Amino acid sequence: MSTTKLRRQGSSIVVTIPASEAKDxxxxxxxxxxxxxxxxxxxxxxxxxxxxxxxxxxxxxxxxWADMKPAGKEVW
Structure with a gap:
């Protein structure tokens, strides 16, 4: 398991993903x-x-179902 930290870049928050975790x-x-x-x-x-x-x-x-008529307590 790898760790990372958040950082601010302009008006965005950046998460760096270690290459070992991003291989796929x-x-x-x-x-x-x-x-x-x-x-x-x-x-x-x-x-x-x-x-x-x-x-x-x-x-x-x-x-x-357009031609089917209700057979019980269905809402029609």
Whole structure:
């Protein structure tokens, strides 16, 4: 286990990750930074928008329940 400290650089806080701990991280990936109530910092790889190149209606599904009538106490 390695240790590190936070430091201020301009209007940002910088965390230096030791190379031994970052060997599986891609330096060209943009990360979302999330901190929780315990002070844990998570780096989450930012994904491209999967809908960016979608054609209109491509992700719509047919409404297979449209012709079903309620059979019990369902809200209609």
């Amino acid at each position: 991280l891609d330096l060209n990936t943009e990360y979302i930074v999330k901190t929780d109530e315990h002070g844990n910092i998570s780096l989450i790889p930012k994904l491209d928008n999967p809908f960016k190149n979608a054609k209109p209606g491509e992700y719509n599904e047919e409404d297979v």
